[in-house]
Amino acid sequence: MAQRRMFSKKIVETDIFIDMPPTAKIFYFYLNMSADDDGFVGNPKIIKLISGATDDDFKILIAKQFIIPFDSGVIVIKDWKIHNYIAKDRYNETQYLKEKSELSLEKNGSYTKCIQDVIHYGDPGKDRVGKERLGEDRVGKSSIYRESGIPDDNQTAPPDTEKTTSVDNDILFKNYMDLFINFAKKNINKRSLALQTFIKLSEMEKSQIITGAKNYINFYKSDRPDDESGQYSINAFEFLDNAVFKEYQVPIKQNKANSPFCKYDPNADINDPGGWGPKKPDKTLNTDINDRGGW
Known part of the structure; x- marks a missing residue:
C-alpha cells in the first residue's frame, strides 16, 4: 500500500468544507491518512476516537457527502480519486470488494453509490x-x-445495524479518558496508546476500568494533596497496560502510618539514606571520655 496521501484544494478549500467544525475537518484528514489505496476505511470509529472527533462530526461528514457509509460499518472517501493518484506498481486493491462493487465513478472522479x-x-x-x-x-x-x-x-x-457493544465501548473509553484528563492534563497525549490497549482488553476487564480509575484518582488525591495537577500520578495508558485498575476495584483508605509519602525527617536514622526512618536518639554530651562517639 502506498504510504503517501495527498489532498486536493478543490475539496478542502471549498466553502462547504471550511464551514465545518475544526474537529470534523481533522477527522476527515485522519480518515484520508488511514484509508487504503481505494479510499476505504474499515475502522472509522477507532479513527474517530484517535482524532478526538465526536459522533456529530461523523454525521456531518456523511451529511455533507465527504464520506460514504456502508451497512458493514466501512466508509469510503467520496473524493478519494480527486485527492490521490497512485501508480499501478504501488497500488493494492482494497479488501472491501463488496462495498467497492456498490460504487461507480462520476466524470469528475468522485465516488457515488x-x-x-x-x-x-x-x-x-x-x-x-x-x-x-x-x-x-x-x-x-x-x-x-x-x-x-x-x-x-x-x-x-x-434499521440501525451497529452493534450495541461497539457503541457501549466507545462511550466507555470516552468516559475513562475524561476521568484521567480532568484529573491530569498530561493524559491528553496518552489517548492513542490507551486506546490501543483498551481494544485488547476482555469485556470483563473493560467493565472494571471506570471503577478502578475513580478509586485510584480518589486515593491519589487524598494521598498526595501536594500534587494537585497529578504530575506524578500513573497515566491513563500505563493504568491499563499494567492492569493497575484491577488493584483498585474497591476504595483504598490511606494509612498514614504506612504512607510512603510521609514528611521527610531530617533527624532520621543516618543509615536510612532516604531520611524516612525512625528518629535517632539524642546525643548526650560530656559522656565517658573513652567513648569517642560522645555517647
Whole structure:
C-alpha cells in the first residue's frame, strides 16, 4: 500500500468544507491518512476516537457527502480519486470488494453509490436503471438521501445495524479518558496508546476500568494533596497496560502510618539514606571520655 496521501484544494478549500467544525475537518484528514489505496476505511470509529472527533462530526461528514457509509460499518472517501493518484506498481486493491462493487465513478472522479431503484413519476418504462444512468438520476431527493445515509421524511429509516457493544465501548473509553484528563492534563497525549490497549482488553476487564480509575484518582488525591495537577500520578495508558485498575476495584483508605509519602525527617536514622526512618536518639554530651562517639 502506498504510504503517501495527498489532498486536493478543490475539496478542502471549498466553502462547504471550511464551514465545518475544526474537529470534523481533522477527522476527515485522519480518515484520508488511514484509508487504503481505494479510499476505504474499515475502522472509522477507532479513527474517530484517535482524532478526538465526536459522533456529530461523523454525521456531518456523511451529511455533507465527504464520506460514504456502508451497512458493514466501512466508509469510503467520496473524493478519494480527486485527492490521490497512485501508480499501478504501488497500488493494492482494497479488501472491501463488496462495498467497492456498490460504487461507480462520476466524470469528475468522485465516488457515488449505485442505486438500482430510481422512480420516475409518469414514466413507468424507466422504473429501474443501472449504474450507467446514475449520473443522470442521482440528483433526485430520494437519491441524495439514500447516498448520504440520512432518511427522507417520506421514507422509512433503515434499521440501525451497529452493534450495541461497539457503541457501549466507545462511550466507555470516552468516559475513562475524561476521568484521567480532568484529573491530569498530561493524559491528553496518552489517548492513542490507551486506546490501543483498551481494544485488547476482555469485556470483563473493560467493565472494571471506570471503577478502578475513580478509586485510584480518589486515593491519589487524598494521598498526595501536594500534587494537585497529578504530575506524578500513573497515566491513563500505563493504568491499563499494567492492569493497575484491577488493584483498585474497591476504595483504598490511606494509612498514614504506612504512607510512603510521609514528611521527610531530617533527624532520621543516618543509615536510612532516604531520611524516612525512625528518629535517632539524642546525643548526650560530656559522656565517658573513652567513648569517642560522645555517647
